[in-house]
Amino acid sequence: EADIYQTPRYLVIGTGKKITLECSQTMGHDKMYWYQQDPGMELHLIHYSYGVNSTEKGDLSSESTVSRIRTEHFPLTLESARPSHTSQYLCASSENQVLSIGEQFFGPGTRLTVL
Amino acid sequence: AQSVTQPDIHITVSEGASLELRCNYSYGATPYLFWYVQSPGQGLQLLLKYFSGDTLVQGIKGFEAEFKRSQSSFNLRKPSVHWSDAAEYFCAVVGVSGTYKYIFGTGTRLKVLA
Numbered sequence: 001e002a003d004i005y006q007t008p009r010y011l012v013i014g015t016g017k018k019i020t021l022e023c024s025q026t027m028g029h030d031k032m033y034w035y036q037q038d039p040g041m042e043l044h045l046i047h048y049s050y051g052v053n054s055t056e057k058g059d060l061s062s063e064s065t066v067s068r069i070r071t072e073h074f075p076l077t078l079e080s081a082r083p084s085h086t087s088q089y090l091c092a093s094s095e096n097q098v099l100s101i102g103e104q105f106f107g108p109g110t111r112l113t114v115l
Numbered sequence: 116a117q118s119v120t121q122p123d124i125h126i127t128v129s130e131g132a133s134l135e136l137r138c139n140y141s142y143g144a145t146p147y148l149f150w151y152v153q154s155p156g157q158g159l160q161l162l163l164k165y166f167s168g169d170t171l172v173q174g175i176k177g178f179e180a181e182f183k184r185s186q187s188s189f190n191l192r193k194p195s196v197h198w199s200d201a202a203e204y205f206c207a208v209v210g211v212s213g214t215y216k217y218i219f220g221t222g223t224r225l226k227v228l229a
Contacts, residue, residue: 004158033217040124042205043159043219059216090158103149104217106158 006107021076021110023091032074035090081114117142121220129228136191136223138206147209148189154202201227
């Protein structure tokens with residue numbers, strides 16, 4: 001069973017607030033990812049990390065930022081939330097396999113609503 | 116560029132009926148292919164994956180998928196659907212390019228009639 005956690009599960013905040021979405025995994029995975037998913041839509045990769053102190057932007061432009069100071073922790077921050085940031089945010093992790101691409105394990109997601 | 120197409124946005128089947136969800140991909144070489152399921156309010160759970168070898172792969176919950184290179188397809192099947200299978204299903208492709216980035220399809224929402 002995947003051990004990847006996201007908090008909070010639901011968040012409703014006002015415009016202009018700074019927020020941090022937490023993501024932690026206990027599997028020792030090097031790779032971690034953040035996806036944005038709108039209802040009925042595909043997942044869009046917004047950030048990924050191959051290990052500590054490694055972060056990259058994904059395919060979908062996002063005003064959020066991430067950090068990877070510890071292997072198990074990959075928080076996402078929005079400095080000033082806007083209604084356009086309303087979405088579901090999914091965190092995932094995978095093993096650092098050299099000769100193959102590992103399965104991604106997903107957290108339960110954070111549903112963010114910005115008023 | 117890599118892409119994934121799931122032509123069916125919604126599918127409704129009766130409980131006990133067979134199911135096939137379509138997935139077509141675009142990639143220059145043989146990709147890594149995955150099917151995930153997402154229940155309401157939850158993250159994604161892996162059903163099955165294809166890397167190489169036997170083109171018919173078995174997954175959890177009685178699902179299977181067949182890789183057909185000639186059709187660039189990786190369709191998901193289940194011989195008898197259960198009401199608990201109602202969920203959103205995503206096909207994903209990962210190219211062997213070193214980036215390890217998944218490309219997801221838009222998903223197919225499955226409704227099961229009692």
